[in-house]
Amino acid sequence: MERLAGKVILLWGWRRTLVALLAGAFAALSQPPFDFFAVCFVSFPILVWVIDGAAEQPGEGVLRRILRPFPIGWWFGFGYFVAGIWWTGNALLVEAELFAWAVPFAVLGLPAVLGIFYGLAVVIARLFWSDGLARIAALAFGFGVAEWVRGIAFTGFPWNAVGQAAMPAPVLMQSVGIVGMIGMNALAVFVFAMPALLASPRGRRTGFALAALMAALHAGYGFWRLNTAPTDPETLINVRLVQPSIDQAEKWDSTVRDRIFRTYLDLSARPPADGQEQPDLIVWPETSVPFFLAERPDALTAFGELVQDGQSLFVGAVRIEGYGSQANTRYYNSVVAINDSGEIVDAVDKIHLVPFGEYLPLADVLGRLGLTQIVQSVSAFSAGSERHPITTASGARVLPFICYEIIFPGIAGYGDADADLILNVTNDAWFGDTPGPYQHFRQAQIRAVEAGRPLARAANNGISGVVDAYGQVIDAFSVDAVGVLDVAVPRQSISSPVNPHLTGVVLVVLLGLWSGLVSLNVGRRSD
Template identity: 65%
Template sequence: MEGFAGRIVLLWGWRRVLTAFLAGALAALGQAPYDFFAVGFVSFPVLVWLLDGATACSPAGLLKRLRPAFATGWWFGFGYFVAGLWWVGGALLVEADAFAWALPLAVLGLPALLAVFFGLAAVLARLFWGEGVGRIAALAAAFGVAEWLRAVAFTGFPWNPVGYIAMPVPLLMQSVGVVGTMGMNVLAVFVFSMPALLAARSHRAAGAALAALLAVAHVGYGAWALSWPAPAGENKLSVRIVQPSIDQSEKWEGSVRDRIFKTLLDLSALPVAEGQPKPELILWPETSLPFLLTERPDALVAMGELLQPGQMLMAGIVREEGGAPSGSARYYNSVVAINDAGVIVDAVDKVHLVPFGEYLPFQDILGELGLQKVVTLPLDFAAGSARHAMTLPGGMRGVPFVCYEIIFPTLVAADTGAADVIINVTNDAWFGDTPGPYQHFRQAQIRAAESGLPVLRSANNGISGVIDARGRVVDALAIDARAVIDATVATSGQDRAIPVNPSLNGVFVLGFFVLFCVGFGVRSRFRSN
């Protein structure tokens, strides 16, 4: 092993670049839908050895000394994000005549930008680099910081955090309910990197024992948490989740709008299976209506006629404010609640919008350059000011998150304090049968395990499903399926094996590893002097 590691340490030029890129690309196989988590034990040790050799050729200033480390981390990240996010380009092919030119920007440009965060992680780690287990702790802490930055900088894009590689199944998702996504990012990198010590002369036994202890604790806690009984069922809600599977290319075509609306009504009116209760809540996906309700009041009448006494319909729609005669319309990507009289009784607007998808950043400048957003609507979406829980039939409280809002751990944690269930409406038809919809669904699973709340998820196409409070899939629909799910959700509030604050605990985990690597570095320098 020492010889193999030594050859990686001494790589130079294009061989070093290619090795870093392939190691990162291999790590992406640990994400959904592949879930081959064992690749982490290969990719991250290779990264450690590459960083061992990431030194400047001659004495130089600090920035020049750190440049090889940044390049190594950047190429690792570039491989990781190209392999994990290539499917983003599919959204540009829905209207290929207008957006095909931007395909390289999505497939290569976005990974190139995101790779900067991994480059920063490598730089931070090298600042505290040493021998043995200390450098492993430095890399883990650095990735914890970098992944936090990726979640918040420039509106944030925490898609496929490295910690998710360690959570491919519900058994291995339970720890996120204790240490949060931040803590899992740190611990996953630490454990995955431990095989690098096999090529070291010190800390082999201690490193192996520590990695084994963390892995056993991870699996053991998962088994214990899943053995806990289901919620007592103080609140129960029967729900029908509708997946209409409307082709994205025709979703806003005026000639088929009535057919699309009829598909939603027909699916919602299907008889329930024998022994199943009548659904109290019917859930439609994001932007399910192919028109504005202000233009089609007859649609509200039809939805009211669909609903039986006591039923509620929650639908993702484009909501308009203002408009004629003022001419200052504002559009919101919203979820509305409609009662059995066909009256909108509540609405929540999407707060965290997708740049270039739902609005154009720096519109005055980029618009002059001919750039435009991907979603075809008369104007940009406006962001909602706040989110609140909706009261569902029977008194249960549900908090709606639209599309990729579900991927933000801190956003979900901040808005679900008084919730019984998480509602997620989305439209993954943009991406077809690619890894994208599976990765999106996996993040909904992890939010359930992290928050201790069940998730009800309706997708136009993608993966609609019911996820329990431990991240287990109760039922789900396949991509391209046009069908419904009937299920009953029981909850008694947040359901964790241990009542904790995962976000705060994640900060503690990161802080511990920062102190670990700093203290180890100081100790090593003291001994060397």
């Protein structure tokens, strides 16, 4: 192992770049649908050794010394995100005649931007770098900070956070309710990078003992939590999830809108399967209504005929304000609640909009360059101002999140969600049968564990399903399946014994203090 580490440390130029790139790309196999988390025990030790080789040069200025390791982290991140989210380019092929030219910008450009955060992680780590175990703590600290920044900078995009690699199954998701994603990101890197100590005896025993203890606590807590969960909770609500798998190329085609709408109505009206209760709540996916409800009063009549006494219908629809005045018209991507009289009784608008998909950032500047948003169904969407639970006719309080809003850590609370059920409506038809829908579903599972509430997810073409408050899948459709899924959602409300966000922050700070103090002490001895 020492020989391998030595060879990696001595790499220079394009060879160092290539190894960092491949190590990052290899780490992407830890994410769904592969869930091969063991690759991280290879990728992160290699990253440690590559950083070891980024030694300071005599006579370098302070800024140069600080930025020297940045390319290592950037190439690692670039490889990780190209291999992990290449499928974003699939969305541009839905209207290939308009957007095929932009595929390289999605497949390579987005990873290039996201790689900046991993470059930042390595720069931070290198500032506290020493030798032995402390440098592992420094790397974990750097990634903890960088992943936190990635989740909030420029509206945030925390997709495929490194901590998710340590949560491939519900039994390994429970720790997020204690340390949050901030803590999971840092602790995962700390454990994954530990094999780097095989090449240096200093701190090896302590490091492996700590890693083994953390892994045992992580898995043990998960086993304990699942084994002590109530085995037969009462039913909160009977939900019907409608998954029609409408072709994205047809979705806003005016010539087939009535057919699409009728497909939704017919699927929703199906009788329950043998042994299933009549649904209390019927859910259609994101922007499932293929027209503006304000223009189609007959749609509300159809809703009134569909929804039976005591039922509620939640549909994804484009909501309009200022209708009739083009200059003041605002469009919202919304979940609209409809009662058994066919009346709209409540709505929640999407707050976290997708840049370039639902709105054009810096529209005045980029518009002059000929850039447009990808979604061409309506004008640019406006962001909603607040989120609130919608109460169904049966009395259940449902908190909706639209599409990728569900990827943001802690967005539904940490065991204190102001709702009985978390709802995620989405349209993953943009991405086809690629890793995208599987990664999206995984993040919804983790949000359910964070919130301590069951979660229902309705997707146009998958993955629709229901998970309990422990992240366990009760039932789900596969990608491209067509039909309705009737599920009895269990009544669960799980509180966290601590504040996971605060616990995660404290852990990251402690890692930074540890590595910083060791680095400072080493510096004093060398002086």
